[in-house]
Amino acid sequence: MNVFQGRPVIPGTAEATALVSHGGFNTLASYQKSLMFGDKTAKCGDQNNPDLYQKPMAGTALCLPQTIGSTTGGMVLYCAHAMERSPACLLFAGHIDSLAAAGAVLSHVWTNRPLPTVDCLGEEFLNTVKTGDRIRVYEDGKVEIVSRP
Numbered sequence: 001m002n003v004f005q006g007r008p009v010i011p012g013t014a015e016a017t018a019l020v021s022h023g024g025f026n027t028l029a030s031y032q033k034s035l036m037f038g039d040k041t042a043k044c045g046d047q048n049n050p051d052l053y054q055k056p057m058a059g060t061a062l063c064l065p066q067t068i069g070s071t072t073g074g075m076v077l078y079c080a081h082a083m084e085r086s087p088a089c090l091l092f093a094g095h096i097d098s099l100a101a102a103g104a105v106l107s108h109v110w111t112n113r114p115l116p117t118v119d120c121l122g123e124e125f126l127n128t129v130k131t132g133d134r135i136r137v138y139e140d141g142k143v144e145i146v147s148r149p
Contacts, residue, residue, distance in 0.1 A: 001145065003145075004125045004142070004143045004144075005121075006092075006122075006125075006142075006143060007118065007119050008116075008117070008118055008139065008141035009096050009104060009118065009119055010104045010114050010117040011139045011140075011141075012116030012137070012139065013116065014061065014116045014137040015088075015137070015146070016060050016061040016087070016134075017059075017060055018130065018131055018145075019052065019057060019062050019131055020051060020063040020126070020129055020130060021051040021064050021065070022051055022126065023050075023051065024065060024067065024069075025064045025066070025068065025100075026046050026049065026067070026068050026070075027067055027073035027076040027099065027103065028069050028076050029045060029048070029049075029069060030052065030057065031045070031085070032045055034057075034080070035076070035079055035080065035083065035085070039085075040084075040085060041085075042058040042080060043055065044056075051131070055131075057085075057086075058080075058085045058086065058087070059087065060087045061088055061135035062089070062090050063126060063129050063135075064091070064100075064126075065092070065093050065094060065126060066092065066094060066100070067100040068097075069099070073103060074099055074101075074103040074106055075102075075106070076103065077102075077106070077115070078106040078107050081107035081111055082107070086107065089116040089117065089135075090104060090115065090117040091117075091118050091125070091129075091135070091143060092117075092119040092120070092121065093126040094120065095120060096117065096119040103115075104117040116137050118143055121143060128145065129145055132148070132149040133145045133147070133148050133149070134148075
């Protein structure tokens with residue numbers, strides 16, 4: 001079992017299947033179709049992200065280096081969370097960027113449901129975790145890979 005210690009940005013607990021991107025996560029491009037056309041599984045619509053394209057994001061442990069793209073990114077994450085289409089948690093190898101931080105905070109404050117968010121997990125985390133791994137997140141920012149498919 002692999003264990004990584006990060007910094008809890010939005011403390012919370014979660015257990016979910018990992019969905020891993022090694023490139024930046026464009027929130028608007030990824031969620032636009034889901035939010036506009038009612039795809040409750042939130043299949044990633046970003047054709048420029050081969051790690052995630054067409055994969056369902058709702059309820060996953062989304063493992064990322066950072067988010068990229070439009071300044072609407074925070075509102076997109078909040079909308080996905082409010083519509084119950086967000087990941088179960090957001091896990092960042094490096095420091096969280098302002099777009100993702102805004103979305104995580106807005107989600108927590110405006111829905112009164114945390115979107116557990118952990119950053120500073122390290123490059124080793126992103127190189128170790130694989131899509132399909134079962135991930136457990138703890139309030140203190142500890143993240144474990146519980147099982148592999």
